[in-house]
Amino acid sequence: MNLKDKDLQYVLDWIAIQELVAEYGQAIDFGRDTGDWSRWANVFTPHVTADYTRFRGGGDPSYLTREELAEFGRASLVPFSKVQHATATSVRIRFKSSTLAEVMAYAEVAHYFTLGGIQQEWTIIARYTHEVEKTPDGWKIRKVLLDPIHYRGNPLGLELVNGKRLV
Template sequence: MREQNLQYVLDWIAIQELAVEYGQAIDYGQDTGDWSRWSNVFTPEVTADYTRFMGTELLTLTREQMPQVAKAGLRSFKRVQHATAMSVGIQFKSDTQAEVMSYAEVAHYFPLGGIQQEWTIIARYTFSVEKTPGGWKIRKVLLDPIHYRGNMLGLELVQGKQLV
């Protein structure tokens, strides 16, 4: 068990902010085309486990490659909004490593026949994070879907279906 001192509290806050930044940086990248903010949440090498969500294989990528994963999954959506819970569970493994569990409700918006559609996923993110010279960063991400609502075509779009 890690000693609960001022550094513990500062690390706890930084990790909570990192979990929120993961989602907000995706939204920012989708809105602006600038994905550098999202790349910055990761360690130089990242394990991305979206197998339960997208049906893809486990990926090991560089942080610079991670935006390609997001762009591919979001290409059909005009806007995305990650509402990440601030009740982030953190279990410190050491002074420089922790496991993090965070819940998010992510709304995806897309037009269909001139009518705005919404598809939302309720998900649990599990992050393995490590403290680097640049602050806390995500080394591994697991996205575990809990519930979907709205137009289920959204799930098919994430998984690669394209509208003609």
Template sequence: MKGQDLQYVLDWIAVQELVAEYGQAIDFGKDTGDWSRWVNCFTPKLVADYTRLFGGEPITLAREEMGKLGSDALAPYTRVQHATANTVRTHFKNATEAQVMAYADVGHFFSLNGVPQEWTLVIRYTHDVEKTSEGWKIRKVLLDPIHHRGNLLGAEFVRGKRLV
């Protein structure tokens, strides 16, 4: 794609919006229990690679399953906040495929014996996206943790530990 043509600019803006929506929709899902915005970020089938945080193998699933995945992963937290950097980089492979890298600080908030706690994870997301009849959608997401700070119990929560 040429950097000067109008379609490139329109696609670039749409991809930027998709990456911002990814994080905002997770926060909205956690706050409201309505994960439809997040689910709508994906192609009908996708690969979710959260192995660098959780271990295991990447999973292939239907986008409708992503709502439960997000809800279950964030169950121990009272709130989450994705602050996606505006230094999103997009590499268009062709007119309908691109790879996008974006950094985010993701605050995970919880209470321990009535005391507010925070665990923040600095992440690099790599999204393989494609242009569909519904617009640009994520077909593969890779979460790469860079750094974390705060109460490390938050890290244990994301790996499945629960308080008794």
């Protein structure tokens, strides 16, 4: 899209996509805090490609319903007492058409858990790449890629998010 093509609709779409990317992280935190994952499911199209392979150490991207992805998120965060997504302003929104865009955003996500009565923290700094689609219900994520950049804190956190459970 050329600069001369950036009209009011472009600005409205740009703001809506920024809001969607922020909602992605905040809705995960809300789901973990309340047990209601419908808010997170609502950021996605009815079917979504979820590529967490770089984060989870391999495998293939998953093609899931948004409800299945919400259940995946819930199950992954069971070991943590709290999670906090701090999503930066989108690094870049690249419109592919008036109804399709690619968005890159950075996030710092803290995960809190208790080990031996002592609060622990494990944090991931990551880049999200979202493919978003304009639907009758607004902009929705149809593909997500999580690319870890750095981890800090107790490395047990990565094992917990990948399914390890403390006895």
